[in-house]
Amino acid sequence: MLFILLSPKKGHAQEKEIIRSNQQWFRYWNKTQFDKNWSLKSDFGIRYQERFSKKNKYIARTRLIYSWKENLELSAGFAHLGSYQGKEIAIIESRPFQEISHSHQTGIAKLKQRLSIEERSFKIKNTDNSYRTPLSFRFRYRFMVNIPLLSFPSNNQALSLQAGDEIFIKSTPETSSTPFDQNRLILGPSLQVNDNVKLDFIYMYQYASTPIENIYKQSNIFRMSIKHYINL
Template sequence: MKRFTEQSLFTFSLVVGIYLITPYKLLAQSKNIIHGDQQWFQYYNTLILNPKWDVSTDGGMRYRDGLSTKSQFIVRSQVGYNASESLHLAAGMGYLGYYLGGKQDIQEFRPHQAITMSSHAGKVKLANRLRIEEQFFSSLGRTNLDYDRFNFRFRYRLMLTLPLISFSQKESQRKLSLNLGDELFLKAGKEVTGDLFDQNRFLVGPTYQLNESLGFTLLYQHQYSSSSEESTFIQRDIFWLGINHAISLK
Protein backbone atom coordinates (compact mmCIF):
# COMPACT_ATOMS: atom_id res chain seq x y z
CA MET A 1 0.00 0.00 0.00
CA LYS A 2 2.81 2.41 0.87
CA ARG A 3 4.54 1.62 -2.42
CA PHE A 4 1.29 2.27 -4.32
CA THR A 5 0.78 5.60 -2.55
CA GLU A 6 4.32 6.80 -3.31
CA GLN A 7 4.07 5.86 -6.98
CA SER A 8 0.66 7.56 -7.26
CA LEU A 9 2.05 10.75 -5.74
CA PHE A 10 5.07 10.55 -8.03
CA THR A 11 2.90 10.24 -11.15
CA PHE A 12 0.47 12.95 -10.02
CA SER A 13 3.31 15.39 -9.33
CA LEU A 14 4.86 14.84 -12.75
CA VAL A 15 1.52 15.50 -14.44
CA VAL A 16 0.93 18.66 -12.39
CA GLY A 17 4.47 19.87 -13.05
CA ILE A 18 4.14 19.48 -16.83
CA TYR A 19 0.72 21.17 -16.72
CA LEU A 20 2.16 24.16 -14.84
CA ILE A 21 5.24 24.60 -17.01
CA THR A 22 3.77 24.39 -20.51
CA PRO A 23 1.18 27.22 -20.60
CA TYR A 24 3.60 29.93 -19.50
CA LYS A 25 6.37 28.89 -21.86
CA LEU A 26 3.89 28.96 -24.76
CA LEU A 27 2.57 32.32 -23.54
CA ALA A 28 6.06 33.79 -23.29
CA GLN A 29 6.89 32.64 -26.83
CA SER A 30 4.05 34.79 -28.18
CA LYS A 31 5.20 37.95 -26.37
CA ASN A 32 8.13 40.36 -26.44
CA ILE A 33 11.10 38.77 -24.66
CA ILE A 34 13.97 40.60 -22.93
CA HIS A 35 17.02 38.36 -22.42
CA GLY A 36 19.49 38.52 -19.56
CA ASP A 37 21.78 36.50 -17.31
CA GLN A 38 22.42 36.25 -13.57
CA GLN A 39 24.83 34.48 -11.23
CA TRP A 40 23.69 33.48 -7.73
CA PHE A 41 25.84 32.45 -4.76
CA GLN A 42 24.09 31.17 -1.64
CA TYR A 43 24.94 29.50 1.67
CA TYR A 44 22.29 27.32 3.36
CA ASN A 45 22.58 26.23 6.98
CA THR A 46 20.23 23.82 8.76
CA LEU A 47 20.50 23.46 12.52
CA ILE A 48 18.80 20.17 13.49
CA LEU A 49 17.63 20.61 17.08
CA ASN A 50 15.97 17.19 17.42
CA PRO A 51 14.06 14.74 15.19
CA LYS A 52 11.06 17.11 15.10
CA TRP A 53 12.47 20.66 15.02
CA ASP A 54 15.06 22.51 12.93
CA VAL A 55 16.16 26.08 12.19
CA SER A 56 17.28 26.96 8.66
CA THR A 57 19.17 30.11 7.65
CA ASP A 58 20.48 31.15 4.26
CA GLY A 59 22.13 34.18 2.73
CA GLY A 60 23.39 35.06 -0.71
CA MET A 61 24.36 37.58 -3.36
CA ARG A 62 23.02 37.75 -6.88
CA TYR A 63 24.81 39.38 -9.82
CA ARG A 64 23.97 39.98 -13.46
CA ASP A 65 25.75 40.67 -16.74
CA GLY A 66 28.55 38.19 -16.11
CA LEU A 67 29.22 39.15 -12.46
CA SER A 68 29.76 42.79 -13.43
CA THR A 69 26.72 44.26 -11.64
CA LYS A 70 25.07 43.60 -8.28
CA SER A 71 21.43 42.60 -8.61
CA GLN A 72 20.24 41.78 -5.08
CA PHE A 73 21.05 40.14 -1.77
CA ILE A 74 18.95 37.91 0.45
CA VAL A 75 19.05 36.90 4.13
CA ARG A 76 16.40 34.50 5.39
CA SER A 77 15.61 32.23 8.34
CA GLN A 78 12.83 29.83 9.26
CA VAL A 79 11.73 27.38 11.94
CA GLY A 80 10.74 23.93 10.66
CA TYR A 81 8.71 21.07 12.12
CA ASN A 82 8.65 17.46 10.90
CA ALA A 83 5.02 16.43 11.23
CA SER A 84 5.93 12.99 9.86
CA GLU A 85 8.72 11.31 7.90
CA SER A 86 7.34 12.78 4.67
CA LEU A 87 5.74 16.06 5.80
CA HIS A 88 7.69 19.20 6.81
CA LEU A 89 6.10 22.49 7.92
CA ALA A 90 7.97 25.81 8.17
CA ALA A 91 7.54 29.54 8.77
CA GLY A 92 10.09 32.33 8.63
CA MET A 93 11.18 35.77 7.50
CA GLY A 94 13.47 37.12 4.77
CA TYR A 95 15.10 40.47 4.08
CA LEU A 96 16.15 41.40 0.54
CA GLY A 97 17.90 44.37 -1.02
CA TYR A 98 17.65 45.33 -4.71
CA TYR A 99 20.30 47.38 -6.50
CA LEU A 100 19.78 50.15 -9.05
CA GLY A 101 22.79 51.94 -10.49
CA GLY A 102 25.15 50.03 -8.22
CA LYS A 103 23.39 51.10 -4.99
CA GLN A 104 20.68 49.46 -2.94
CA ASP A 105 17.50 51.37 -3.68
CA ILE A 106 14.71 48.94 -2.74
CA GLN A 107 14.25 46.78 0.33
CA GLU A 108 11.83 43.92 0.91
CA PHE A 109 10.59 42.24 4.06
CA ARG A 110 9.26 38.78 3.23
CA PRO A 111 7.49 36.55 5.82
CA HIS A 112 6.68 33.07 4.51
CA GLN A 113 4.94 29.81 5.37
CA ALA A 114 5.72 26.50 3.65
CA ILE A 115 4.70 22.86 3.50
CA THR A 116 6.91 20.20 1.87
CA MET A 117 5.87 16.63 1.10
CA SER A 118 8.59 14.10 0.17
CA SER A 119 8.37 10.57 -1.21
CA HIS A 120 10.41 8.01 -3.14
CA ALA A 121 9.79 6.04 -6.35
CA GLY A 122 12.62 3.54 -6.44
CA LYS A 123 15.84 5.52 -6.03
CA VAL A 124 14.28 8.77 -7.14
CA LYS A 125 13.35 11.26 -4.41
CA LEU A 126 10.46 13.59 -5.11
CA ALA A 127 9.67 16.74 -3.13
CA ASN A 128 6.58 18.92 -3.53
CA ARG A 129 6.77 22.31 -1.83
CA LEU A 130 4.07 24.96 -1.50
CA ARG A 131 5.24 28.29 -0.08
CA ILE A 132 3.17 31.40 0.61
CA GLU A 133 5.00 34.72 0.88
CA GLU A 134 3.92 38.18 2.01
CA GLN A 135 6.08 40.73 0.20
CA PHE A 136 6.49 44.23 1.66
CA PHE A 137 8.51 46.50 -0.68
CA SER A 138 9.74 49.99 0.13
CA SER A 139 11.99 52.52 -1.58
CA LEU A 140 15.08 53.84 0.19
CA GLY A 141 14.53 57.23 -1.46
CA ARG A 142 17.57 57.40 -3.73
CA THR A 143 15.42 57.84 -6.87
CA ASN A 144 12.12 59.53 -7.68
CA LEU A 145 10.45 56.17 -8.31
CA ASP A 146 7.93 54.87 -5.77
CA TYR A 147 8.32 51.15 -5.03
CA ASP A 148 6.20 51.01 -1.86
CA ARG A 149 3.72 48.16 -2.26
CA PHE A 150 2.52 44.84 -0.83
CA ASN A 151 1.41 41.58 -2.41
CA PHE A 152 1.05 37.88 -1.70
CA ARG A 153 3.04 35.35 -3.71
CA PHE A 154 2.26 31.65 -4.07
CA ARG A 155 5.07 29.27 -5.05
CA TYR A 156 4.75 25.62 -6.04
CA ARG A 157 7.96 23.65 -6.63
CA LEU A 158 8.33 20.08 -7.89
CA MET A 159 11.88 18.68 -7.48
CA LEU A 160 13.26 15.27 -8.44
CA THR A 161 16.61 14.03 -7.11
CA LEU A 162 18.25 11.04 -8.79
CA PRO A 163 21.42 9.47 -7.30
CA LEU A 164 24.15 9.01 -9.94
CA ILE A 165 27.43 7.91 -8.32
CA SER A 166 28.44 6.68 -4.87
CA PHE A 167 32.12 7.42 -4.25
CA SER A 168 32.70 5.28 -1.16
CA GLN A 169 31.17 2.13 0.33
CA LYS A 170 32.37 3.15 3.79
CA GLU A 171 31.00 6.70 3.44
CA SER A 172 27.56 6.18 1.92
CA GLN A 173 26.76 9.90 2.17
CA ARG A 174 29.56 10.79 -0.28
CA LYS A 175 27.74 10.79 -3.60
CA LEU A 176 26.76 12.69 -6.72
CA SER A 177 23.09 13.22 -7.62
CA LEU A 178 21.12 15.04 -10.28
CA ASN A 179 18.37 17.57 -9.52
CA LEU A 180 15.54 18.30 -11.93
CA GLY A 181 12.61 20.55 -11.10
CA ASP A 182 10.29 23.42 -11.84
CA GLU A 183 8.79 26.19 -9.71
CA LEU A 184 5.79 28.33 -10.57
CA PHE A 185 5.17 31.74 -8.92
CA LEU A 186 1.77 33.48 -8.82
CA LYS A 187 1.07 36.85 -7.20
CA ALA A 188 -2.11 38.21 -5.62
CA GLY A 189 -3.34 41.25 -3.72
CA LYS A 190 -5.15 44.57 -4.12
CA GLU A 191 -2.09 46.27 -5.63
CA VAL A 192 -1.56 43.57 -8.26
CA THR A 193 -2.86 44.54 -11.69
CA GLY A 194 -2.96 42.50 -14.88
CA ASP A 195 -1.76 38.91 -15.10
CA LEU A 196 -1.30 37.01 -11.81
CA PHE A 197 1.68 35.16 -13.31
CA ASP A 198 4.95 36.26 -11.67
CA GLN A 199 7.61 33.85 -12.91
CA ASN A 200 8.50 30.26 -13.74
CA ARG A 201 11.82 28.56 -13.00
CA PHE A 202 13.11 25.41 -14.65
CA LEU A 203 15.99 23.92 -12.64
CA VAL A 204 18.60 21.28 -13.48
CA GLY A 205 22.02 20.49 -12.07
CA PRO A 206 24.18 18.24 -9.86
CA THR A 207 24.70 18.03 -6.10
CA TYR A 208 27.96 16.70 -4.72
CA GLN A 209 27.44 15.50 -1.14
CA LEU A 210 30.84 15.44 0.59
CA ASN A 211 29.49 13.95 3.82
CA GLU A 212 26.25 13.99 5.83
CA SER A 213 26.91 17.62 6.83
CA LEU A 214 28.27 19.35 3.73
CA GLY A 215 27.17 19.44 0.09
CA PHE A 216 27.57 21.62 -3.00
CA THR A 217 24.90 22.24 -5.64
CA LEU A 218 25.34 23.88 -9.04
CA LEU A 219 22.06 24.57 -10.82
CA TYR A 220 21.21 26.01 -14.19
CA GLN A 221 17.96 27.96 -13.96
CA HIS A 222 15.90 28.99 -16.97
CA GLN A 223 13.61 31.72 -15.72
CA TYR A 224 10.61 33.45 -17.29
CA SER A 225 9.37 36.52 -15.42
CA SER A 226 6.61 39.02 -15.96
CA SER A 227 7.47 42.72 -16.17
CA SER A 228 5.73 46.05 -15.57
CA GLU A 229 4.70 46.02 -19.26
CA GLU A 230 1.82 43.65 -19.93
CA SER A 231 3.14 42.35 -23.26
CA THR A 232 6.76 41.89 -22.13
CA PHE A 233 8.48 38.97 -20.41
CA ILE A 234 12.03 38.67 -19.07
CA GLN A 235 14.00 35.51 -19.82
CA ARG A 236 17.12 34.89 -17.75
CA ASP A 237 19.80 32.21 -17.84
CA ILE A 238 20.96 31.81 -14.24
CA PHE A 239 23.81 29.81 -12.75
CA TRP A 240 23.24 29.14 -9.05
CA LEU A 241 25.97 27.84 -6.72
CA GLY A 242 24.76 26.69 -3.31
CA ILE A 243 26.64 25.44 -0.25
CA ASN A 244 24.49 23.24 1.97
CA HIS A 245 25.62 22.84 5.58
CA ALA A 246 23.75 20.81 8.20
CA ILE A 247 24.60 20.80 11.93
CA SER A 248 22.90 18.22 14.12
CA LEU A 249 22.38 18.79 17.86
CA LYS A 250 20.24 15.70 18.37
Protein backbone atom coordinates in the same frame (compact mmCIF):
# COMPACT_ATOMS: atom_id res chain seq x y z
CA MET B 1 -1.58 25.93 -16.00
CA LEU B 2 1.68 27.46 -17.17
CA PHE B 3 0.59 27.27 -20.82
CA ILE B 4 -2.68 29.10 -20.05
CA LEU B 5 -0.97 31.82 -18.02
CA LEU B 6 1.69 32.48 -20.63
CA SER B 7 -0.64 32.45 -23.62
CA PRO B 8 -1.19 36.06 -24.77
CA LYS B 9 -4.64 37.29 -25.68
CA LYS B 10 -5.57 37.13 -29.32
CA GLY B 11 -4.39 40.15 -31.23
CA HIS B 12 -1.59 40.96 -28.78
CA ALA B 13 0.88 38.13 -29.50
CA GLN B 14 3.04 40.26 -31.80
CA GLU B 15 3.42 42.93 -29.11
CA LYS B 16 5.21 40.66 -26.64
CA GLU B 17 8.78 41.74 -25.89
CA ILE B 18 11.42 39.53 -24.25
CA ILE B 19 14.33 41.00 -22.26
CA ARG B 20 17.20 38.50 -21.98
CA SER B 21 19.90 38.38 -19.32
CA ASN B 22 22.24 36.06 -17.44
CA GLN B 23 22.68 35.84 -13.68
CA GLN B 24 25.13 34.26 -11.24
CA TRP B 25 23.90 33.35 -7.75
CA PHE B 26 25.99 32.22 -4.77
CA ARG B 27 24.63 31.21 -1.39
CA TYR B 28 25.48 29.59 1.93
CA TRP B 29 22.69 27.31 3.20
CA ASN B 30 22.51 25.88 6.72
CA LYS B 31 20.18 23.42 8.43
CA THR B 32 20.51 22.94 12.17
CA GLN B 33 18.61 19.96 13.59
CA PHE B 34 17.58 20.33 17.24
CA ASP B 35 15.71 17.05 17.65
CA LYS B 36 13.64 14.69 15.47
CA ASN B 37 10.82 17.25 15.11
CA TRP B 38 12.38 20.72 15.14
CA SER B 39 15.05 22.34 12.95
CA LEU B 40 16.15 25.76 11.73
CA LYS B 41 17.05 26.40 8.09
CA SER B 42 18.79 29.59 6.94
CA ASP B 43 20.47 30.84 3.78
CA PHE B 44 22.44 33.92 2.78
CA GLY B 45 23.15 34.81 -0.84
CA ILE B 46 24.40 37.39 -3.31
CA ARG B 47 23.20 37.56 -6.90
CA TYR B 48 25.04 39.09 -9.84
CA GLN B 49 24.03 39.63 -13.45
CA GLU B 50 25.68 40.07 -16.83
CA ARG B 51 28.70 37.87 -16.01
CA PHE B 52 29.44 39.43 -12.59
CA SER B 53 29.51 42.96 -13.99
CA LYS B 54 26.60 44.17 -11.82
CA LYS B 55 25.16 43.30 -8.43
CA ASN B 56 21.54 42.30 -8.74
CA LYS B 57 20.27 41.36 -5.26
CA TYR B 58 21.20 40.07 -1.82
CA ILE B 59 19.02 37.81 0.31
CA ALA B 60 19.01 36.65 3.94
CA ARG B 61 16.33 34.15 4.93
CA THR B 62 15.52 31.86 7.84
CA ARG B 63 12.67 29.51 8.80
CA LEU B 64 11.67 27.31 11.72
CA ILE B 65 10.62 23.81 10.61
CA TYR B 66 8.38 21.31 12.36
CA SER B 67 8.47 17.73 11.04
CA TRP B 68 4.85 16.72 11.49
CA LYS B 69 5.42 13.29 10.02
CA GLU B 70 8.46 11.54 8.56
CA ASN B 71 7.79 12.93 5.07
CA LEU B 72 5.74 16.06 5.89
CA GLU B 73 7.14 19.40 7.10
CA LEU B 74 5.52 22.68 8.15
CA SER B 75 7.58 25.86 8.39
CA ALA B 76 7.34 29.61 8.87
CA GLY B 77 10.04 32.18 8.32
CA PHE B 78 11.20 35.60 7.23
CA ALA B 79 13.33 36.87 4.34
CA HIS B 80 15.09 40.22 3.88
CA LEU B 81 16.16 41.22 0.36
CA GLY B 82 17.81 44.22 -1.26
CA SER B 83 17.77 44.97 -5.01
CA TYR B 84 20.48 47.10 -6.60
CA GLN B 85 20.16 49.90 -9.09
CA GLY B 86 23.71 50.60 -10.14
CA LYS B 87 25.79 50.50 -6.96
CA GLU B 88 22.95 51.60 -4.67
CA ILE B 89 20.13 49.60 -3.14
CA ALA B 90 16.88 50.86 -4.63
CA ILE B 91 14.37 48.33 -3.29
CA ILE B 92 14.23 46.66 0.13
CA GLU B 93 11.84 43.76 0.56
CA SER B 94 10.54 42.22 3.79
CA ARG B 95 8.97 38.81 3.21
CA PRO B 96 7.30 36.69 5.91
CA PHE B 97 6.35 33.28 4.50
CA GLN B 98 4.79 29.92 5.35
CA GLU B 99 5.48 26.56 3.70
CA ILE B 100 4.35 22.96 3.61
CA SER B 101 6.54 20.32 1.96
CA HIS B 102 6.10 16.63 1.26
CA SER B 103 8.74 14.10 0.18
CA HIS B 104 8.30 10.63 -1.24
CA GLN B 105 10.72 7.87 -2.21
CA THR B 106 9.86 5.97 -5.38
CA GLY B 107 12.45 3.47 -6.54
CA ILE B 108 15.84 5.15 -6.49
CA ALA B 109 14.40 8.65 -6.97
CA LYS B 110 13.25 11.02 -4.23
CA LEU B 111 10.34 13.32 -5.06
CA LYS B 112 9.66 16.51 -3.13
CA GLN B 113 6.83 19.03 -3.40
CA ARG B 114 6.69 22.42 -1.69
CA LEU B 115 3.88 24.97 -1.48
CA SER B 116 4.70 28.46 -0.16
CA ILE B 117 2.74 31.61 0.63
CA GLU B 118 4.66 34.89 0.86
CA GLU B 119 3.51 38.24 2.26
CA ARG B 120 5.76 40.75 0.50
CA SER B 121 6.37 44.34 1.61
CA PHE B 122 8.56 46.63 -0.53
CA LYS B 123 10.34 49.83 0.35
CA ILE B 124 11.00 51.46 -3.04
CA LYS B 125 13.12 54.56 -3.48
CA ASN B 126 11.62 57.17 -5.83
CA THR B 127 13.58 59.64 -7.94
CA ASP B 128 12.99 62.37 -5.33
CA ASN B 129 14.49 60.11 -2.59
CA SER B 130 11.07 59.51 -1.02
CA TYR B 131 9.83 55.96 -0.44
CA ARG B 132 6.66 54.03 -1.20
CA THR B 133 5.76 50.67 0.34
CA PRO B 134 3.43 48.50 -1.76
CA LEU B 135 2.20 45.16 -0.38
CA SER B 136 1.45 41.93 -2.23
CA PHE B 137 1.00 38.18 -1.80
CA ARG B 138 2.71 35.46 -3.83
CA PHE B 139 2.14 31.71 -4.09
CA ARG B 140 4.91 29.29 -5.07
CA TYR B 141 4.74 25.62 -5.99
CA ARG B 142 7.91 23.58 -6.56
CA PHE B 143 8.32 19.98 -7.68
CA MET B 144 11.78 18.41 -7.49
CA VAL B 145 13.30 15.02 -8.31
CA ASN B 146 16.62 13.82 -6.91
CA ILE B 147 18.24 10.84 -8.65
CA PRO B 148 21.42 9.24 -7.20
CA LEU B 149 24.22 8.73 -9.73
CA LEU B 150 27.30 7.59 -7.80
CA SER B 151 27.95 6.57 -4.22
CA PHE B 152 31.18 6.12 -2.24
CA PRO B 153 30.17 4.64 1.14
CA SER B 154 33.75 4.42 2.40
CA ASN B 155 34.06 8.23 2.69
CA ASN B 156 30.34 9.15 2.76
CA GLN B 157 30.48 10.87 -0.63
CA ALA B 158 27.76 10.76 -3.29
CA LEU B 159 26.76 12.40 -6.54
CA SER B 160 23.15 12.96 -7.56
CA LEU B 161 21.13 14.83 -10.17
CA GLN B 162 18.41 17.35 -9.32
CA ALA B 163 15.63 18.38 -11.71
CA GLY B 164 12.41 20.27 -11.19
CA ASP B 165 10.16 23.21 -11.83
CA GLU B 166 8.84 26.07 -9.70
CA ILE B 167 5.97 28.37 -10.62
CA PHE B 168 5.16 31.71 -8.93
CA ILE B 169 1.66 33.22 -8.92
CA LYS B 170 1.09 36.72 -7.54
CA SER B 171 -1.95 38.50 -6.18
CA THR B 172 -2.59 41.49 -8.41
CA PRO B 173 -5.06 44.37 -8.66
CA GLU B 174 -7.70 44.23 -11.37
CA THR B 175 -5.61 46.52 -13.58
CA SER B 176 -2.69 44.07 -13.71
CA SER B 177 -2.18 42.17 -16.94
CA THR B 178 -1.53 38.68 -15.49
CA PRO B 179 -1.27 36.84 -12.16
CA PHE B 180 1.77 34.98 -13.53
CA ASP B 181 4.96 36.12 -11.81
CA GLN B 182 7.66 33.71 -12.98
CA ASN B 183 8.58 30.11 -13.71
CA ARG B 184 11.90 28.35 -13.11
CA LEU B 185 13.16 25.18 -14.72
CA ILE B 186 15.87 23.64 -12.51
CA LEU B 187 18.63 21.16 -13.40
CA GLY B 188 22.03 20.30 -12.00
CA PRO B 189 24.31 17.96 -10.01
CA SER B 190 24.64 17.78 -6.24
CA LEU B 191 27.86 16.54 -4.60
CA GLN B 192 27.78 15.16 -1.07
CA VAL B 193 31.27 16.01 0.23
CA ASN B 194 30.80 14.42 3.68
CA ASP B 195 28.10 13.97 6.32
CA ASN B 196 27.86 17.71 6.91
CA VAL B 197 28.63 19.44 3.59
CA LYS B 198 27.02 19.32 0.17
CA LEU B 199 27.69 21.36 -2.99
CA ASP B 200 24.98 22.18 -5.53
CA PHE B 201 25.67 23.40 -9.08
CA ILE B 202 22.33 24.40 -10.57
CA TYR B 203 21.24 25.81 -13.92
CA MET B 204 17.90 27.61 -13.92
CA TYR B 205 15.93 28.89 -16.87
CA GLN B 206 13.72 31.68 -15.55
CA TYR B 207 10.83 33.28 -17.41
CA ALA B 208 9.22 36.21 -15.57
CA SER B 209 6.64 38.90 -16.07
CA THR B 210 7.26 42.63 -15.52
CA PRO B 211 4.97 45.46 -14.35
CA ILE B 212 4.59 46.44 -18.01
CA GLU B 213 2.07 44.46 -20.03
CA ASN B 214 3.50 42.10 -22.68
CA ILE B 215 7.10 42.65 -21.55
CA TYR B 216 8.78 39.56 -20.03
CA LYS B 217 12.25 38.68 -18.75
CA GLN B 218 14.14 35.55 -19.77
CA SER B 219 17.20 34.70 -17.66
CA ASN B 220 19.84 31.98 -17.75
CA ILE B 221 20.94 31.53 -14.13
CA PHE B 222 23.87 29.65 -12.61
CA ARG B 223 23.53 29.01 -8.87
CA MET B 224 26.22 27.54 -6.64
CA SER B 225 25.23 26.58 -3.09
CA ILE B 226 27.27 25.41 -0.12
CA LYS B 227 24.94 23.39 2.11
CA HIS B 228 25.96 22.85 5.71
CA TYR B 229 24.14 20.39 8.02
CA ILE B 230 24.46 20.53 11.82
CA ASN B 231 22.87 17.92 14.07
CA LEU B 232 22.65 18.94 17.72
